[in-house]
Ligand SMILES: Nc1ncnc2c1ncn2[C@@H]1O[C@H](COP(=O)(O)OP(=O)(O)OP(=O)(O)O)[C@@H](O)[C@H]1O
């Protein structure tokens with residue numbers, strides 16, 4: 352059951368660079384929000400073959416294109432559910448389809464979803480198309496993922512400038528997630544923050560065991576330091592959930 356009658360908050364995970372961990376973070380964030388008791392939808396706005404459907408072992412036939420092509424259908428029938436109980440609207444099966452989604456199409460889909468969920472986590476591709484631009488504009492919070500390396504940082508600086516000047520997407524909804532941090536990395540996290548001038552939502556360490564697990568198993572996108580970081584992001588977004596838990600715990604101790 353949805354916990355409020357407010358429209359869903361939209362959190363988009365974005366980076367202009369491929370392979371930095373957008374999908375990993377989006378999946379873990381959705382899982383952490385779901386575990387915190389918020390009714391959560393993971394929306395895939397990336398049509399690269401076999402991303403979320405492969406990772407989470409979901410059948411690809413129910414997807415965003417069907418939702419767009421059948422505006423009067425019950426959108427709940429087009430959602431897939433993971434073994435952890437997270438609901439997912441998968442991206443289009445063909446990359447070409449992803450390119451023709453219009454801003455109004457995405458708006459309409461989000462409007463059909465917004466009173467069914469507390470939060471919608473959007474996973475994106477690194478190339479901005481109309482659908483991704485629409486999601487970025489519509490987001491309550493954009494988690495901008497960057498790796499602490501020079502190429503990722505300079506690409507991110509250009510991208511932030513493009514989003515602001517060409518698409519009029521202000522940076523005030525954006526927070527950084529610095530992923531794959533290493534003790535002796537090419538550049539320090541502090542330099543990343545100074546270059547991009549955004550608040551940091553989370554620092555995620557490079558998790559070698561996680562990467563091995565992800566490579567060896569289909570459903571390897573779970574647990575480890577990434578999950579710890581996304582749990583922290585959720586507690587910062589919803590401090591009242593922590594207080595609620597704390598209050599219950601205190602009541603048990605002293606009540
Ligand atoms: N903190 C981390 N530690 C170790 N490995 C990680 C970490 N974050 C992500 N990875 C690994 O990095 C690879 C790329 O991650 P992911 O697919 O999430 O990136 P992406 O930004 O979504 O890529 P794409 O642009 O292709 O969609 C995956 O193998 C994933 O398991």
Ligand SMILES: [Mg+2]
Pocket residue numbers: 373374375397402475476
């Ligand atoms: Mg991805």
